[in-house]
Amino acid sequence: MKACPRCKSESRHRLKRKAVVKMIPGTRSYGCDKCNTYYTWFPIINRTLRV
Numbered sequence: 752m753k754a755c756p757r758c759k760s761e762s763r764h765r766l767k768r769k770a771v772v773k774m775i776p777g778t779r780s781y782g783c784d785k786c787n788t789y790y791t792w793f794p795i796i797n798r799t800l801r802v
Contacts (some may be wrong), residue, residue, distance in 0.1 A: 753799050761797050772791050
């Protein structure tokens with residue numbers, strides 16, 4: 752799993768995916784415990800996207 756794209760912290764919690772992201776299989780949404788950034792991880796291309 753990826754660290755937070757903003758602060759690089761490994762401390763995170765899992766979130767429900769939003770409507771558009773639900774259509775892409777394999778994605779996972781997280782919220783950083785340290786800086787409160789919400790991001791989605793795309794394991795197929797191994798990239799994160801801040802939401």
